[in-house]
Amino acid sequence: MCEELKILKQGAEARLFICQYLGQPTLIKERFKKNYRHPDLDTSITKERIKNEARAIVRCKTAGVKTPTLYLVDFERRRIYMQHFVQSVTIKDFIINIFNKVENGSGDNANSLDEVAKMIGQTVRKLHENNIIHGDLTTSNMLLVPKLSVNIDQDSKWLNVENLELVMIDFGLSSFDSSTEDKGVDLYVLERALISTHNDYPELFGKILDAYKAFSKSNIKEIISKFEEVRARGRKRTMVG
Ligand SMILES: Nc1ncnc2c1ncn2[C@@H]1O[C@H](COP(=O)(O)OP(=O)(O)OP(=O)(O)O)[C@@H](O)[C@H]1O
Ligand SMILES: [Mg+2]
Structure with missing residues (x-):
């Protein structure tokens, strides 16, 4: 076979x-x-x-x-x-790689980071609008792949986010649920993952959340308040030990 x-x-x-x-x-x-x-x-x-x-x-x-x-x-x-996406990079590696370049002072690269944050927010929003809970939202479970029409033959083209699209992977812990609680937890899992993987880019989650909230359907406020509730519970647990 x-x-x-x-x-x-x-x-x-x-x-x-x-x-x-x-x-x-x-x-x-x-x-x-x-x-x-x-x-x-x-x-x-x-x-x-x-x-x-x-x-x-x-x-x-x-x-x-x-x-x-x-x-x-x-x-x-x-x-x-x-x-198998033979040509692909995880968003984790993309961000880490680009971050080093931003520190070396390129404005274009800062733009790419913003674009990637936007792509993540829009994609998670689409999942949730369709009641798909990923269950393990991390930047290792998101790939960037060249768009079909783009021929990526040089390394530099990888840095131009316009050439790339986001592919979501690793759905083993996923579920289907319309509840705001599960969506809030999904966001919380993502926030925790970003804190541990991309702690040198603390604005990332806020940027993702902005894109998540933009143009979305009515219950987004409830999801965000659930997320804040889950986060507060998480904090309390951490403080208690
Ligand atoms: N379809 C694919 N095309 C290209 N690369 C992939 C694909 N699926 C997975 N990968 C690569 O393999 C890695 C692990 O895949 P996946 O997340 O599905 O498994 P996992 O059980 O979470 O493994 P791990 O414990 O290493 O996270 C991804 O982070 C990505 O780098
Ligand atoms: Mg994985």
Whole structure:
């Protein structure tokens, strides 16, 4: 079915392989067994994560959020086959890379950072407007890929955000919920992730939130107040220990 698997990455939950499947560059995400879990529980958790991921990818298509195309789900082998973006960079790496350049004094790069923040806010808003809760919003779970019409043949083109679009990945913890609470928690998870990964760019979350709020439907105020409530609860917990 897929000859010559090459390992790309080994994460905490999954091993990622790349191969050619039906002539397309394909990424296989294989969720390995966790020995500390009871085998039955492990199988059902894994199945649930795979289902979540597959379901969310399909939903994103109708929501207009770009994700890798789903090719195949193999529950027996705990695998999901999807489109591999051979040319891609995580937003985490993009920001870290660009940040170093901004510190060296380029205004264009500061602009790119703002653009990326805007893309993140708009994408999360689209997810939530369609009741898709990501469950693990981090900048490692967002890729930038060249737009179809753009031929990226030089490194410098990667720095021009206009050439790129955001692809959301890693939907194993996703769910579908219309509640403002879940959306608020999703935002809180993102804020926490940014604090630990991009602490030298503290304005990032505020910029994302501005784009999230812009042009959005009526219940955005409720979502934001839920988010603030969740954050206050989080703070209290941290203070208590
Ligand atoms: N379709 C894809 N195309 C290109 N790169 C991808 C794709 N899917 C995942 N990656 C890369 O692999 C990394 C890990 O993938 P993913 O987030 O789906 O797995 P994970 O279980 O969270 O792994 P980890 O524990 O390493 O975070 C991503 O951060 C990204 O760099
Ligand atoms: Mg991930």
